[in-house]
Amino acid sequence: MSKKIIVTGGAGYIGSHTVVELMHAGYEPVIIDDFRNSKPWIIDRIGELTGKYPLGHSIDCADEKEVLSVFRNYTDIFGVIHFAAYKAVGESVQKPTMYYQNNIGSLCAILNAMKETKISNLVFSSSCTVYGEPSTPAVTENTPIQKANSPYGDTKIICERIIENVKISGQPIQAALLRYFNPIGAHPSGKLGELPNGIPNNLVPYITQTAAGIREQLVVNGNDYTTSDGTNIRDYIHVVDLAKAHVKALEWLQNQNKPVCEPFNLGTGKGTSVLEIIHSFEEVNQVKVNYKIGPRREGDVEQIFANPTKAEKMLNWKCDYSVADALKHSWNWEKTL
Numbered sequence: 082m083s084k085k086i087i088v089t090g091g092a093g094y095i096g097s098h099t100v101v102e103l104m105h106a107g108y109e110p111v112i113i114d115d116f117r118n119s120k121p122w123i124i125d126r127i128g129e130l131t132g133k134y135p136l137g138h139s140i141d142c143a144d145e146k147e148v149l150s151v152f153r154n155y156t157d158i159f160g161v162i163h164f165a166a167y168k169a170v171g172e173s174v175q176k177p178t179m180y181y182q183n184n185i186g187s188l189c190a191i192l193n194a195m196k197e198t199k200i201s202n203l204v205f206s207s208s209c210t211v212y213g214e215p216s217t218p219a220v221t222e223n224t225p226i227q228k229a230n231s232p233y234g235d236t237k238i239i240c241e242r243i244i245e246n247v248k249i250s251g252q253p254i255q256a257a258l259l260r261y262f263n264p265i266g267a268h269p270s271g272k273l274g275e276l277p278n279g280i281p282n283n284l285v286p287y288i289t290q291t292a293a294g295i296r297e298q299l300v301v302n303g304n305d306y307t308t309s310d311g312t313n314i315r316d317y318i319h320v321v322d323l324a325k326a327h328v329k330a331l332e333w334l335q336n337q338n339k340p341v342c343e344p345f346n347l348g349t350g351k352g353t354s355v356l357e358i359i360h361s362f363e364e365v366n367q368v369k370v371n372y373k374i375g376p377r378r379e380g381d382v383e384q385i386f387a388n389p390t391k392a393e394k395m396l397n398w399k400c401d402y403s404v405a406d407a408l409k410h411s412w413n414w415e416k417t418l
């Protein structure tokens with residue numbers, strides 16, 4: 082069985098950690114990434130961590146011709162992990178067509194190339210955003226999908242549906258739709274981590290940059306929610322735990338003998354508030370974060386966390402790291418930048 086895996090967005094935050102875990106598990110990743118949201122030296126870091134440089138192609142994933150020529154370049158691809166996508170909620174409201182074109186265009190290019198080259202296994206990066214504002218905070222895969230509150234969220238819902246429809250069409254596809262909760266942390270070695278483009282949108286990079294003095298003050302987006310301390314609750318998962326789930330998903334796909342399109346929640350099952358994250362960061366790293374309470378951010382869900390039972394059972398996966406570990410690793414990473 083060939084162990085080559087095409088990894089789009091393999092130089093990105095979750096992608097690079099996944100490439101390392103794939104290599105540790107004996108797979109041979111082939112990265113497709115044009116570094117628009119990463120840096121080429123991330124590939125060197127992967128090489129340092131694994132003792133081997135992954136194969137790579139610097140092309141735009143939404144470019145059908147280029148994508149197909151990469152797929153045709155190899156005769157022994159076992160599957161595809163498709164990370165490459167835009168992910169900033171606010172930007173997607175400003176530039177909706179850019180989001181639909183890139184996120185949907187790249188998935189279609191990948192699916193067409195898979196059909197053409199007879200590759201059936203696909204792991205797709207989805208998001209808990211598909212659940213919108215759930216009626217109960219702990220969501221299972223059966224929690225209804227809701228109307229998206231941003232074009233970004235809409236692209237994830239549409240992409241999931243495209244894959245399902247491709248399965249219905251008779252293309253022999255085997256797909257795992259991985260619905261990520263909130264990935265945080267960095268590689269424990271300090272060699273890999275998140276590289277936000279400009280001002281971070283996400284909480285933890287904003288915290289680390291504030292602690293490092295790059296940002297003056299963190300604004301907590303509202304403390305008048307009906308949660309214990311009034312701030313939003315999310316399920317923060319260590320990026321290495323998330324990366325390992327992709328390896329497990331490939332193993333699961335290998336054991337399927339008919340077309341599938343199966344969603345999995347990837348979270349810890351535990352909700353943590355914004356203030357708890359800030360205070361835990363200060364405590365584990367013994368560093369102060371300058372913050373103030375501001376207004377609510379439009380489109381924020383009050384609270385959501387995963388019921389990860391399905392992934393734990395079917396993928397034989399579980400989280401090993403705590404939120405405190407992740408916050409420690411994020412700070413270690415920030416200090417290297």
Ligand code: UD1
Nearest residue numbers: 168170208210282283284287300301302313355378381382
């Ligand atoms: C968002 C998206 C999620 C997407 C992820 C990718 C929604 C509802 N969520 O997650 O689908 O996959 O981004 O990046 O669309 N916060 C502050 N101050 C800050 C930054 C954040 O208080 O400066 C708060 C937010 O209001 C939120 C929490 O921290 O309550 C987490 O925010 P963030 O890291 O942006 O992730 P989500 O919004 O949960």
